[in-house]
Amino acid sequence: MKDKAYLVWSLLVLALSYTVPYLILRECRDLSLYAFWLVLTLIHFAVTLIYLKGGVPWRS
């Protein structure tokens, strides 16, 4: 179950990283786009840490 949730989460993150820059931040005139990708990566990293450290029985 946790594996599936992490898979869905990761695909969502990747989808956001490709779409948001074109749909919302294409014409931005400040560092929002840079901040978006940076924060997205930090959140993804935090979720990954929880996935890895949360006693998850790793895929076998």
Added chain:
Amino acid sequence: MEELTAAVITLALYLLVGTIIALLSRRVGIKTTSDYYVAGHRLGGILAAISYAATTYSAFMMVGLVGLTYATGVGAFGFEITYLLSTIFLLSYVAPKVWKLAKERNWVSPAEMISDLYGLKPLSLIVAAMYLLALIPYASAQLIAVGRMVEGMAPGLYWLGIVLGVVAALIWTGLSGMWSLASTDLYQGLWMILAAIGFITWLFLWGGPDIASGTVRMAEKGLLGMKWSPLVFVSYSIPWAFFAVTNPQVVQKLYTPKDERALRRLITLFTLFGLSYTVIVTVIGLASRALTEAGRIPAIKVGDQVTPILLSYAPLPLAVFVFTSIVAAAMTTMDAIVLALSSTASRDVYQRFLGGDDRTAINLGRISILILLLLLSYVAYLKIGFIVDLSVLASALLLPLAPVTLIGWFYGRRGKVMGYAAIASLASGFSIGLYWALVHGARKSLVTPIFGLPSTLFILVVSTLIMLIPLARR
């Protein structure tokens, strides 16, 4: 003269310390090809993590990516960060499975892994041929970068850079295989990140107010928004998104951690290294462009010249330190590719097909490292322009390995039909990539769509569909 002396001293120090580290790693006993090529699956987490990161991040970062960010703005950060996002996911989701299987089945080379997953021996030779064709230009481009960096510090001594690069690679890789490679990678990885921190600190101290005013002008030109077209963004980022699965020099690193804790540490430390290095490098690129917009430095037409021009303003010790870090980045990537290709020669060809013993296989591996390095040095010495172009293609040509490897990891060993589908998938994807490169040229082929789809996405879809047909019929 002062510059030449500083360059020679720094390079000599860098090479000397690396060689001492490689010599010390000899203390580890090496009896089997598993010991030699994957450190007997006994690497600690820190060593495995920094080695993975140093192998991944080549000279492209501090030279190519800085230039790309300078020219195209924030979009270049997105291109590199999608690689990291995808790799975090791939490493966390599939690496544990790969690591377990590698230990159980004693995998040493990635080509061996694929042939084992599909139960088809000849598959390893096909994969090995793909690796050779795709990675020789990529590794040569790294050696060319070493030569150019040495030439940049000591004009006219391009050849010396090639010779030093080959000799160092021979000692650092050939001596104790993965043990000496990972140990020197750790040392070079630290050199890379420390130099990057030093570079960005100096840049902001030197150009602070101008960077701020230049950034406002960059915003007016749209460089803070998404200037990359969707076609270019997808075409460039797709091969990199699957880099962790398709490139043997990093796949092989997944076999090395000694236990689950070490593997977890590999994933977390690699992510921290990758994110820090990517942010520093792209901020350097953006700050350089801001300095141009503010009139502090001249406009730079050739992307690869941004870092060298910027460093011409830096204090000499820092400039030499950063140049040497670029040599280190190129060396770590080249060393790992050479070791991965050598493992194919000694393990896949000699041991698995001819049934050779471990000791001879290791010696054969060392000879193949020497031959590969001589080949790379010859190509690098000729400075053939299209070699660098072909190196851009490496990840695209290896892209068909993504569905074959991923499906193999999850649905492998399901009869020979799947193995034949894998051969068809690899042949089709690789041929399309090569044909498109021959028709349009290496660089342009990446951004020339096929039937309306970005070319790399088309290759990925075709290779995946061929793999899914037999899977769906079962």
